[in-house]
Amino acid sequence: MRLALLFSGQGGQTPAHWQQVREGADGELGAALARVLPAFADPLSAPAPEQLATNRIAQPLIFAQQMLLWGRLQSSLPKPICAAGYSLGEMAACSAAGAFGAAEGVALCAERAAAMDGAAPGEHGMLAVLGLDDELVSTLAAENRLAVAIRNAPRHLVVAGPRAGIAAVVPRYEAAGASRLVHLAVRTPSHTALLTGAVAAFKQRLDVLSDRRLAFPVFSAIDASAARMARPALDALARQICTPLDWAACLQAVREMQPDAVLEIGPGNALARLFGELAPEIPVRACDDFRSPDGIVRWLTADS
Incomplete structure (x- = not known):
């Protein structure tokens, strides 16, 4: 089984995803979320649906939901042949490949959100x-x-x-x-020059992370270049904040890896639909299509 992963970006998050994270995040991941999302520390508190669109909540929440799902699936699935992430989703793709841990990623997402909000105040x-x-x-x-x-x-x-x-x-x-x-x-005006001011501070934060070989290649959403080491992947994470994304090229790069199946991890199924339109010959599903991680594993291992 040649498995490729796609990690979704912002836009599809719902209160149900908040609840998934609330019920599943514990240990270091739960503590990291409580530090950056005050509402997470209070079991009786939850953000209103419109608040889920704000960067400061959406970015750490979506990342945590993706890493929870991948943590539950990883041991039951073959090692992926590649991964790509749509905007924020590239943070999860890099973390899944080993560039940084899930708890550290939550903190990084909160810093990313703050930098973006500070660079482009207003509506x-x-x-x-x-x-x-x-x-x-x-x-x-x-x-x-x-x-x-x-x-x-x-x-x-x-x-x-x-x-x-x-x-x-x-x-x-x-x-x-x-x-x-x-x-x-x-x-926020993601991937435009309006966010140029957010790049330097976030890059400085990423520069302190260690370089290492990734478990599988991560395609940059900017230009579909494949990173096999952490450093170029991290550099791309900083650049993509203010750089337009060529997601079409990224999906084509995934297709050219000739996966047997593609799985979208994160809120919604927009990436699965886009990939299905590009490559109808390759089975693709989104985690949100299933009721449980067990269903995802059964789909991916049915013929193995």
Whole structure:
């Protein structure tokens, strides 16, 4: 079994994911979460659904949920041949490959979130635009003080920037014939130059981590380059904060590894759907499609 992993980013988190982490995180991981999320330390407290979209809650929460799932699955599955992470998900991909531990990753995600919030105060957001030529999407975005942040697939881009700009560009995309517009549950202009100020501090934090050989290659979401050592993977984590992502190229790189199956770990199933559209010949599922980790293991080991 040649298994590839995809780790989802922000946008699909729900109160159910908060509850999963609440019930499953203990030991060092639970203590790390309690330090960065005050509500986690109080068993009677939980963030409102709209609060789950804030960086300071979403980033450590999603990372912890992903690492809990991977921790439960790892011993029952073959070693992956590669991993990739969508935006925040690249933190989990690096951790799963051994660049840093889960508890340390929670702290890093909290620092990442704080750096991003500090670099771009105010009201920002991200909008997925489907069905329009890339050049038109980019042109209309620039005219409204936005920038292309992610290329998911041909004619499927994500733009980011001030919420006022997003509000202004929506009717223009509609008039141009966009097949779908989706406001993402993210409140920061991720992967744009607006977050340049967040990179140096986060890179300085990552630079103190030890270099080591990764357990499997991690593809950078920036350009699909494969890191087999921790240092280039960590450098990419810092750069991607303010650099557009070519997720389409990343998925193609995973496809070219010829996996027998692909598993998306984290909230939602958007990455599984994107990969399924690109490579319908390769079985792909998301953890959220299953009721328990046992179901995921049964699916992946059914023919072995």
